[in-house]
Amino acid sequence: MEVTARAPGKIILSGEHGVVHGSTAVASSIGLYTSVTIHFPSQNENDGNLKLRLRDLSLEFSWSISHIQECLKESNKADCLKPSAPAACLSNLQALVEEQHIPEAKFGLASGIKAFLWLYTCIQGYKPATVSVSSELPMSSGLGSSAAYCVALSAAFLSFSSATKLDVGKQGWQEFEDDELKLLNGWAFEGEKIIHGKPSGIDNTASTYGNMIKFKSGNLTPFTSSLPLRMLITNTKVGRNTKALVAGVSERTKRHYEAMACVFSAVDSISTELSEIIKAPAPNDIAITEFEEKIEELMEMNQGLLQCMGVSHASIETVLRTTLKYKLTSKLTGAGGGGCVITLLPTLLSQTVVDKVIAELESCGFQCMVAGVGGKGVQVSFKT
Ligand SMILES: Nc1ncnc2c1ncn2[C@@H]1O[C@H](COP(=O)(O)OP(=O)(O)O)[C@@H](O)[C@H]1O
Ligand SMILES: C[C@@](O)(CCOP(=O)(O)O)CC(=O)O
């Protein structure tokens, strides 16, 4: 018996970083997924191990269940119905990860593996299994790969627990009930904390619920766009780490508290206005351009404030300049410092211009994709 869970990545249209400091932000899921399959061994297959296979990286990690239990059992008193942080056993989790000799170039993975061990043992306890992960999302690029990973892990583990009422015999993708989504989002948030340090929760919430969300201080308001929005996503391929960038903004806030409070307040107003515009009744054909120009102006203002926070990067500025040549507006998305940039593709923009801008961005070594905004949140599919 096995189950596969898939969870989407996200783009933040407005409010990244500010949202960590209490500002409103607007995010949307995108149609790129991280998938997690959990397989419990039959009696013949059972070698007493818990295995984590990261398929895209061709890496496999394995621990004997008895060893994990020895390391964690005193400190892990978790209940799968109550998402909790690994405060008391962080050093034990660290030791379990260190013994795996992760390649130095992949060192960022250590926190992801810790999150896996924490979520698995809290939700499933001490059972041998093989967990395989694959992803369409570029890692560490601002599209929320860490959140999609934590949501997909939590969904897969909870599917085989008493906390969910899914139909194990049903074919195809199925969705969770509202209370189940709340629980799995809570666990994914605990995983994000292990990876990010101080996440706002917007990424795991966008991945769990899908579509568009307005998010402030842990509170979610789902909404839909009155018109389909199309974004060009440009991956600068400059690697960065969300935890370090979030910590950098907090440091700047400590140094310049009053000024940064004004920046966060401006971000809050921009996100609130953006969500009002997007969800307002669909404009007629003549007003579409005006509607898109308002979105572009708010994106541009938000990008200016992200520069104030110190999270832009030379590669991001190159994307901004390049798209501006074609009269297109862009902003960084996610933590910045490299990673991905989004560019609104207006409805009336010709495909010739889209092709030209993509060709120019790709000639700089960047990678482009066109994404529709919105889409389903987490789903699971059983195989008997
Ligand atoms: N498919 C995956 N397999 C294992 N770990 C993952 C996966 N996706 C994300 N992670 C974890 O998330 C980290 C990247 O998260 P982060 O810096 O927040 O970037 P982003 O969420 O923007 O992609 C990775 O270093 C790793 O620890
Ligand atoms: C910078 C931030 O607002 C978003 C981070 O997104 P990502 O991990 O870069 O995809 C942090 C957060 O909200 O937790």
Ligand SMILES: [Mg+2]
């Ligand atoms: Mg992340």
